[in-house]
Amino acid sequence: MALSKLKLHWQILIALVLAVTAGLLVGREAGFFGASLYSALDFLGQLFLNALKMLIVPLILSSMIVGVSGIGGASDLKRLGAKTIGYYATTTLLAVLVGLFLVNLIQPGVVDGDPKAVFGFSADATALQEQLSGRDGGDVVDVFLRMIPPNVVSAAANGEMLGLIFFGLLYGFFLTRVAPVYAEAQYNFWQGMFEIMMKITDLVMRFAPIGVFALVARTVADTGLAALGPLALFFLTVVLGLAIHTFLVLPLLLRFIGGVSPMRHFQAMGAALLTAFSTASSSATVPVTMECLEKNAGVSNKVTSFVIPLGATINMDGTALYECVVVLFIAQAYGIELSFASQFVIVILALMTSIGVAGIPAASLVAITIILAAVGLPLEGIGLILAVDRILDMMRTAVNVFSDSCGAVIIARREGETGVLQGETFKPKSGG
Template identity: 60%
Template sequence: MRNIPLHWQIAIAILLAVLAGVLGGPSANIGGLSFIAVYTFLGTIFLNALKMLIVPLVVSSIISGMAGVGGDKLEKLGGKTLLFYASSSLIAILIGLAVVNVIAPGSGDNQALAASISTSDPELTDTLAKVEGRGMSDVVQVFVRMVPTNVVAAAADGQMLGLIFFSLLFGFFLARSKSEHASTLMHFWQGVMDIMTAITMWVMKFAPLGVFGLVAKTVAITGFAAFKPMLLFFFTALLALMIHAFVALPLLLRYVGGVSPKKHYAAMTPALLTAFSTASSSATLPLTLKSIQEESGVSKQVSGFVLPLGATVNMDGTALYECVAAMFIAQVYGLELGFVQQFTIVMIALLTSIGVAGIPAASLVAISVILGAIGLPLEGIGLLLVTDRVLDMLRTAVNVFSDSCAAVIIARSEGETTKIAA
């Protein structure tokens, strides 16, 4: 296996995991040892190892990037980053809106799905407990937490926006500092980043095992039989995600960034497969940084600023899914949505895709906000639970790919040559 490229190792692990999950099912065991327990062990250890790297890697990469770019370029770089993230998310939402209107997966016979929702389902009850009472005020509170009272507590609690804000401030003032110790601090943070990158490469040697455990557990528990009533919705969301990932973003890479989409896909394959397996943009961040710097050739200064921010606030796939899911539920309940209501969905999806990143069950919270805005019952979320895990994996991969496209396009706009020029 050592001579096989990492992305092929991960791809093989995913295929084997699907087979193991399908053949073994949720109850398979050997001598009383459940296969699910083994899968959980492998997946959890791998995820924990990736999450262990996030805080030191994010802090060191942002501070090093800021110090390298210099304070004078922050406004320009930040403006480009936010403009790309807002534009790509809006494009994704409009693609989702167009596809769900054309296919209308909740219309016709599928309206019987509304009657099939069991309000006594424990999974639905648990989900509703998480999202009931949520609203736009929760989105605002996420931005309030952007300025943490205790940066150590923010790091411990996984409040990435607060950690990023502190790191940006630290890097900005480090770049402007006239202190004799400033250069020592710059070398320190660069050294931390180099070491964290080395640890990331070591952890990724075990990626095939971790990916196998994560995917096999998902397939074994969810299976495929439950998907049948929701297949049209599943393929509608999948088609919209694929159009964004394989049409819209490549066009931006080619005509805005002037790079080869094919080369960029090849460079990002290990990160995308890991994102698919973990369903976590943050957990994939160490590998995303490694791929974008070493394979696509984006500088540490640009990638260290753009990617950690993107892993927290840029959620193209999530925004697209929120729109498709809300429209699907409206169709199931027989609600005809006019232009104003659809525009409302677009705007709320855009705002919540940024703001709910720090909230548990983030996408479901966002969908609950949209449902409340257009007058639909929260129980409609029950329709999404069957396919949510797999679609979560897919939309996370789209989120990560969008982050990487932002890094490449912004690097090119800053005059960098990269390794994937067209």
């Protein structure tokens, strides 16, 4: 069978395997006729990532406006919004609790001997312990200020999706409350833009295997696999937490609340998960996620256009789990015992800051600095995780996207849609 005849997710998976091999063989120094292979990989990967990012603002804005205006009255919007927010809050809390349990059970930061000597810290653990009392999470208020941007065009240009989604929600809501002559013209315009953006998404995704190969090969050439050694226990703690959430918690929700087969859903979302993994950007994956849900899983555009853009901004299960594990790992590395109250603050902050994290690579590092400052831990601790952050970023982004997709399926089923992942309706499409 020709490669182009394979389904898109298989093409991406093959590219992923080849990329790891190529990255290990090429490294940063290899060249061909004077040209750096690493630079070529960087160019191709960035080109693909730029193409996905190019779609984000017009796709999210058009899908949000069309989705909200198509929902119906205020009561329908309120019902769908309540279900969406409720799902996102529940799964994020479950993810944080999984991380909290594992990091306390495994204790990856606990070492024999002086932590300062082992990790090379400059801060004094005794002094830090005294500073931990009385800290709060006031710094996260800024996250909520970004919900209402003073300039929506600037918010779009700077990738501030929370403000853009809020504007789109208002626009779609009031689109249904103007005179029909104006409403019809506006609706047709935004619906047309949405259809065009999905067509462009189809085109971009034809080149996904090449983009994935370049992005992953570049990452492996950068970090290699040796970086995992010194932080193996921390790395495994995070991976185990993400795996439990992805393969146990979310499938249970799909089965018992959504009433659908988790295995069918994994198959339907294959291309989106692999794209999320390779790009480490949940925002850049939005077009692919929506396409997989509508074409493969049979979820209506009404649900996906509301749930997925919102989820890419506020539903960060993998990120919240990671933030919780990182902060407690750093505290353990300093030899500091955090009280239940301090750990509760970390849980709340992980929930709140994950809402405002931009859906781009390494954005969670910013949220981690907020949590560290709030509980009184020095920012130098972040240096501990940088060696493995990129690989874990790719993994947690895939978890974020999978949780969004599960939310869309569950909410569609709770809204009474009968064709979601059911029997003959489930027909994954090829990407080529």
